[in-house]
Amino acid sequence: MLPRLDRILTLSVGRPLTALLSNTPEASVPILMYHSVSEYTGPPCHPYYRTDTHPSMFRAQMEALHAAGWRTADLDAVDSAAGARRFVITFDDGYEDFYHSAFPVLQSFGYTATMFLPAAYIGESNLEFDGRRCLSWTQVRQLQGMGISFGSHTVTHPKLTQLPAEGLRREVEDSKASIEHHTGKTVAAFSYPYAYPEQDRPFRRRLDDLLERAGYTLGVSTMIGRVSARSERYGLPRLPVNTLDDPPLLGAKLAGEYDWIHAFQSLSKRLRAVS
Numbered sequence: 001m002l003p004r005l006d007r008i009l010t011l012s013v014g015r016p017l018t019a020l021l022s023n024t025p026e027a028s029v030p031i032l033m034y035h036s037v038s039e040y041t042g043p044p045c046h047p048y049y050r051t052d053t054h055p056s057m058f059r060a061q062m063e064a065l066h067a068a069g070w071r072t073a074d075l076d077a078v079d080s081a082a083g084a085r086r087f088v089i090t091f092d093d094g095y096e097d098f099y100h101s102a103f104p105v106l107q108s109f110g111y112t113a114t115m116f117l118p119a120a121y122i123g124e125s126n127l128e129f130d131g132r133r134c135l136s137w138t139q140v141r142q143l144q145g146m147g148i149s150f151g152s153h154t155v156t157h158p159k160l161t162q163l164p165a166e167g168l169r170r171e172v173e174d175s176k177a178s179i180e181h182h183t184g185k186t187v188a189a190f191s192y193p194y195a196y197p198e199q200d201r202p203f204r205r206r207l208d209d210l211l212e213r214a215g216y217t218l219g220v221s222t223m224i225g226r227v228s229a230r231s232e233r234y235g236l237p238r239l240p241v242n243t244l245d246d247p248p249l250l251g252a253k254l255a256g257e258y259d260w261i262h263a264f265q266s267l268s269k270r271l272r273a274v275s
């Protein structure tokens, strides 16, 4: 396996650097970004792009965070969670393995989470997205009854920057309306699919405007980092987690020792934009 450079740097450089630079280490709130909690059966893939977490690793991660005193906050309470060793758990893509493999673990630790649904892939029966089974509306309602929150991850999970204005508006508005119709609850949060167009200011302004007019109160992105007073309401950073995040690395991520990687993420997007 490739040496995991981000792991080595996070534990050997990120930790002392964070300790040195930060006066208020807990003024930021980590939002974890999970996708599938399952056994990976696909082709070899770079650790950075893995979106699966093995069920036994997921349990180990939650166990370690719980033992270290971390408690979950609801996503919509992220602003008031700073400084209280609170973190937020989110899942993208609406996979059914959440129901069987993640939720029981969360429940055993008294943890809550927000699941973001690509609305077109949630049906009366279990549909498939990206080769994995998704939740059904019945399962969504059951989970909601047990404290799980649901947000929008668009209707069809497209690359939003490539859509015409009308298509973008539909992805934002129709997903919210559909989830609200099936759950009977207001959808407050939006999760941006694929790489967040961090440097595309005009697009972000258009999107923020659409989100606000549709009635969303916050949005999460794939930008790496933790939420602070400086974060933008519709582009909150998250910490990606997968099966290679053993408890020491995950603990370091929550403590902010992974935030340095955002500079590289941002730089590589800038380089791609000019090439």
Ligand SMILES: [Zn+2]
Binding pocket: 092, 093, 153, 157, 193, 194
């Ligand atoms: Zn997604």
